Amino acid sequence: MQTFTDEIRLDSDTNTAGCPDEYTFIVNPNSRSGLGYRIWNQVEPILKVRAIKYSVHFTKYRQHAAKLVQELTSDGKYHTLVALGGDGTINEVVDGIRFLSKVTLGYIPTGSSNDFARSLHLPTEPLQGLDNILSPTRYLPVNIGILTYNGKKRRFAVSSGMGFDAGICHEAMVSPVKALLNRLHLGKLTYVGIALRQILTLTPQCITLTLDDSRKINFKRAYFATAMNLKFEGGGFKFCPNANCQDGLLDVIVISGLSKLKILALLPTAYKGWHTRFSGVYIYTCKKMEITSSISLPLHTDGEPVLKQTRASMSLEPEKLRIIAAP
Numbered sequence: 001m002q003t004f005t006d007e008i009r010l011d012s013d014t015n016t017a018g019c020p021d022e023y024t025f026i027v028n029p030n031s032r033s034g035l036g037y038r039i040w041n042q043v044e045p046i047l048k049v050r051a052i053k054y055s056v057h058f059t060k061y062r063q064h065a066a067k068l069v070q071e072l073t074s075d076g077k078y079h080t081l082v083a084l085g086g087d088g089t090i091n092e093v094v095d096g097i098r099f100l101s102k103v104t105l106g107y108i109p110t111g112s113s114n115d116f117a118r119s120l121h122l123p124t125e126p127l128q129g130l131d132n133i134l135s136p137t138r139y140l141p142v143n144i145g146i147l148t149y150n151g152k153k154r155r156f157a158v159s160s161g162m163g164f165d166a167g168i169c170h171e172a173m174v175s176p177v178k179a180l181l182n183r184l185h186l187g188k189l190t191y192v193g194i195a196l197r198q199i200l201t202l203t204p205q206c207i208t209l210t211l212d213d214s215r216k217i218n219f220k221r222a223y224f225a226t227a228m229n230l231k232f233e234g235g236g237f238k239f240c241p242n243a244n245c246q247d248g249l250l251d252v253i254v255i256s257g258l259s260k261l262k263i264l265a266l267l268p269t270a271y272k273g274w275h276t277r278f279s280g281v282y283i284y285t286c287k288k289m290e291i292t293s294s295i296s297l298p299l300h301t302d303g304e305p306v307l308k309q310t311r312a313s314m315s316l317e318p319e320k321l322r323i324i325a326a327p
């Protein structure tokens with residue numbers, strides 16, 4: 001289990017930093033095919049009964065959360081934001097924050113992957129999560145990643161990678177099956193199905209990693225390279241079991257040189273983090289990683305697809321973001 005060194009624990013009678021004056025909710029009503037809206041309908045009556053001062057903004061389209069949060073936080077004042085949605089919503093909320101050190105973030109997970117909540121051991125039951133957010137006892141200052149590509153920057157909270165894992169995100173985004181499976185509470189199966197199909201059709205590529213601007217590593221048959229701020233991605237794959245969002249480092253995983261049959265055998269072991277014992281699985285830590293590839297490859301940030309690129313780099317923001325942690 002991850003240990004956190006500089007967590008802030010509040011005494012139950014410490015109200016100064018402990019109880020925010022006002023909460024701003026950013027709700028993706030469409031997360032997990034409408035579950036977000038249904039959960040909000042359970043949350044709002046509790047806010048009213050407890051006389052909590054709050055405002056709510058519903059996201060209407062991709063990138064809307066980032067735009068809303070950018071507008072809200074550009075006044076330079078302190079804000080307590082609560083994201084209600086999936087990892088994509090967390091990504092956009094974090095991406096939109098103007099000054100990381102001036103925001104406290106609570107999160108109610110309603111997505112199908114929920115790797116951010118899983119990695120930070122946040123409550124998965126929405127009303128339990130709400131209770132923790134309204135009566136916080138513990139805060140965590142966490143690192144936030146930056147993906148840089150083609151002159152653009154976009155943050156990530158969980159992970160950002162190039163290749164196979166990003167290919168799955170690209171395909172899931174346009175998959176009509178995802179909406180159907182989400183309605184049946186089987187959203188994770190979308191990713192499993194697409195992953196199997198991608199493994200069978202994918203051609204491994206030649207990529208070069210440059211770690212901390214100095215260490216160059218070439219891979220001749222790489223399936224993917226991903227920088228992880230947290231342990232889990234892809235709906236529960238513990239790809240970097242030692243990733244710690246407080247250590248000022250990114251953990252990197254590369255899978256290269258394996259046959260497709262071996263990849264198929266290895267992937268289920270990644271749910272427990274046992275894949276790292278296999279040859280062909282490479283793990284590094286660094287402050288910055290650059291990936292270059294001879295052909296353009298899919299790219300993702302927290303599972304949100306970004307246009308295919310031949311070059312991308314991942315690093316960390318100098319400031320940390322304060323998260324309302326599990327009790």
Ligand SMILES: Nc1ncnc2c1ncn2[C@@H]1O[C@H](COP(=O)(O)OP(=O)(O)OP(=O)(O)O)[C@@H](O)[C@H]1O
Nearest residue numbers: 031032059060062063085086087088089111112113
């Ligand atoms: N009102 C909306 N209608 C459609 N899409 C939206 C809306 N609001 C936000 N989005 C987009 O939906 C995408 C997915 O959101 P999110 O990750 O929160 O839910 P999810 O896909 O159900 O969960 P997960 O990523 O955990 O599988 C994001 O790209 C987000 O920008």
